[in-house]
Amino acid sequence: MIHEVFMPALSSTMTEGKIVSWVKSPGDRVEKGETVVVVESDKADMDVESFFEGYLAVITVPAGESAPVGAAIALVAETEAEIEAAKQQAAQSSPQPAPATAHKETAPEPVETAPAIAQDTPSRRNGRIIASPRARKLAKELSVDLSTLKGSGPHGRIVAEDVEAATGRGSTSAPAPATTPAAPARTPTAAPPVAPAAKPTPASTPAVPVAVPLGEIVPLNTLQNAVVRNMVASLEVPTFHVGYTITTDELDKLYQKIKSKGVTMTALLAKAVAVTLQKHPLVNASYTGQGIQYHSGINVAVAVAMPGGGLITPVLQKADQIDIYSLSRAWKDLVERARLKQLQPEEYSSGTFTISNLGMYGVDRFDAILPPGQGAILAVGASRPRVVATDAGLLGVRRQMQVNITCDHRIIYGADAAAFLQDLAKLIETDPQSLTL
Secondary structure (H helix, E strand, O other), X not given: OEEEEEOOOOOOOOOEEEEEEEOOOOOOEEOOOOEEEEEEOOOOEEEEEEOOOEEEEEEOOOOOOEEEOOOEEEEXXXXXXXXXXXXXXXXXXXXXXXXXXXHOOOXXXXXXXXXXXXXXXXXXXXXXXXXXXXXHHHHHHHOOOHHHOOOOOHHHOEOHHHHHHHHOOOOOOOOOOOOOOOXXXXXXXXXXXXXXXXXXXXXXXXXXXXXXXXXXXXXXXXXXXXXXXXXXXXXXXXXEEEEEEEEOHHHHHHHHHHHHHOXXXXXXXXXXXXXXXXXXXXXXXXXXXXXXXXXXXXXXXXXXXXXXXXXXXXXXXXXXXOOHHHHHHHHHHHHHHHHOOOOOHXXXXXXXXXXXXXXXXXXXXXXXXOOOOOOEEEEEEEEEEEEEEOOOOOEEEEEEEEEEEEEEOOOOOHHHHHXXXXXXXXXXXXXXXXXXX
């Protein structure tokens, strides 16, 4: 029997997927539950596995091309004898001129229409080596035997960093996105006197590629197309903006005291927002056709620019209930996996409130576009020293930042937004120490 391999729906918003790479080649043996292809969904690369045992007979959608969800991307034959019939079947269904072998009058085998692949859960199955496709590719380039490595990924999965560590390379910068050609492997020789590039922080990664092909039209990647769809959807929502000035002297002092313990300013801001949202459930809510959806959890998403273009919003789940140190570790892990395009859909699509911070670029203030399915997003500007009038009637210098909230006016009104910002400012200005409790 010949089975069709379909493009899976890896998220609720996914309408098409792009083939990043095929782990298996035509003619290779495929085991049930074995990863066969890597698919780029809206915002992540996902390993997918076969539901059937047999042989990968034909790949109908090669790497680098896209297909709608539910479209056939390959054929799997249960026996080697059926591979030729699968090729003929693929040739007959292709709109392109069929090869010579496709003119034989051979009836195709019946096709089972059950879904053929599902999202992969990294684990060891039946003694087989489980490694990410990137790790497999890198191991092949560097002639590394995967069976000799101990995986550091989830459930012992071998990841690219394990392969690099085995060759002494190590990772000094964020990897290129999966849709770009892999860079030539470096040889583990003495480094030149030029200092290696520092690993970019979530805030400092440029939003555009370093090398821009001037004079050419560059197609949008899958992530950029997803951003376009979301932004267009946002145009249908009536929104308004409310700005507020927050003095950050006390928050800055706290940050200087605890940053050596791994705490990031992003985590502090997310925690402050989450704690404030406890008092303002309406600002954490969203609009539905039936009314207002009050969410049971406070999930703070933070916008992160991705190398190669586009952005993603990793989500700090239940940020109000997690201590600041665990929250900072979770954020670091989310950003690292986001840049590797390894986030699960619920890790970037379950936010109930979003923060967009451009302050690290020196931006004073800006308006953020409301993400679909949320009621509000907070735009954070730079914290700068400013001359202000003190309560004693004297002039003094205070560090202040401008924040600007964008709200869905169908459920949130000006007074609601103002009250939220007022409480957020009070927390940051007078009691930031409570964020460490």
